[in-house]
Amino acid sequence: MKSRHPTTGKVTRSGAPAARPGSISRREVLQLAGGAATLAAIPTAPATAATTAEQATPAGTLRLVVNGEPRELTLDPRQSLLDVLRETLDLTGTKKGCNQGACGACTVLVNGRRVVSCLTLAAMHDGAEITTIEGLGKEGELHPLQAAFIEHEGMQCGFCTPGQIMSGAACIAEGHAGSPEEISFWMSGNICRCGAYPGIVAAVADAAART
């Protein structure tokens, strides 16, 4: 039996994952586990979730150009741009950190400008060009900022890294990477809980100098 997640629009199976023994991916396991954890974390959710699923508003059509590729999607207006990227398009490089616009892990470019994709409804971006971490470099070739993050060890656990790199690329393009102080200020929307900031600032400064 399949049902649509009320917020993400993702189709999930309520029973055991179907057939394909041994072929379930790590990603699917994480998706199933993540879904269960989400419900458990919201004490008032059970009644509400059932109601909202039934009352879900009619899906609309959305056209996006994601990493240069035109996509046409049907979606629930409640889906954030982040959820559409991760759950519908399976572009899981963009991370869901706080889901409140406070951490910057979900940073992507919309028409060339950096935004936090968790705080914007996908349905409000019909016709937009979206660039995610998957579309930053070329096939088989890292973007200079990606290479700089490796060189300067701008990460530990790596969870904030896609958001840091997308934000950093925009920071450089905006002309806000002239000094370590300027970089810190203009990268302040991206939180790194490991505290890899010195490496992040060095990577952005290095890539800016080479641009």
Place this chain on the structure above:
Amino acid sequence: MLPFTLEKATDTSGAIAAAAAGGRYIAGGTTLVDLMREEVEHPERLIDINALPLGGIRMEGGDLVIGALSRMSDVAADENVRRLHPLIAESLLEGASPQLRNMASMGGNLLQRVRCPYFRMLDAACNKRDPGSGCAAIDGLNAGHAILGTSDHCVATHPSDVAVALVALDATMSVRGPGGARSFPVEELFLLPGDTPQLEYRLVPGELIGEIRVPAGPYARNARYLKVRDRASYEFALVSAAAALDIADGVIRSARIACGGVGTLPWRMRECEAALVGATPGRPAFEQAAQPATRGARPLHHNRFKVELLPRTIVRALEMAGEVA
């Protein structure tokens, strides 16, 4: 998130009619989407106003005119804003993060909801969210809350930075609604909580902000926004001060001061301003002028420090504005 319908407004009259019939405007969405996800806000009908012709920044007879749909980042980067009203640019850059400034509209910034943690905590009492339920902040964790303009029903601060600068500079705003168009000072947009903290803005249902108008003034040169907070950037103010001085021949001709982080609305400091007229710019005059700022202050258990921090922030902002720091 509870279900809702989303409509894209293509003309202003249609948008106003839809909102007057119970629809809710959405522009950048940075406040609203967050609060809808938390189910603090639960509009059933959203009106996307981003396609309406309410953007742009222009000069008009010496006035700076900012369209309500202009994004914070675009206003902060605008050449005329930076040249004529650096206070506005500085206050914008001290607010939010680069990503949020790219998203958030100027109109939405003025209308943003409070950041009191109890407002977004559904199981806590909050008269703003659930009128009559009480105020968990008054006896709760209230270091970030207001000392001015509070009531027994609400002590939340208005969170906007740029609103503080606009109030200091005597900006006005125009709105259009089902009853027609009107203009009024930005300062009059905000309501004191009193015993109806759920009413925050002097707008009637359906009214839509068109533009913000900043009059020409002598404050381009000596104006600064100082924001004191728990970390150096991307944080709401504990105390902030917008200070602007008109100095000629070593004497202050007029001054504008407004503060954030301390009031339930952006707080204009007219007594402090008056005390500066005719004074020589410098710490003695600034310290004396800052004294009336805390008159009538009602500190709470955790925010008593603001009674001391507020005048000090004003003095420092005046020193920065007067370039005597």
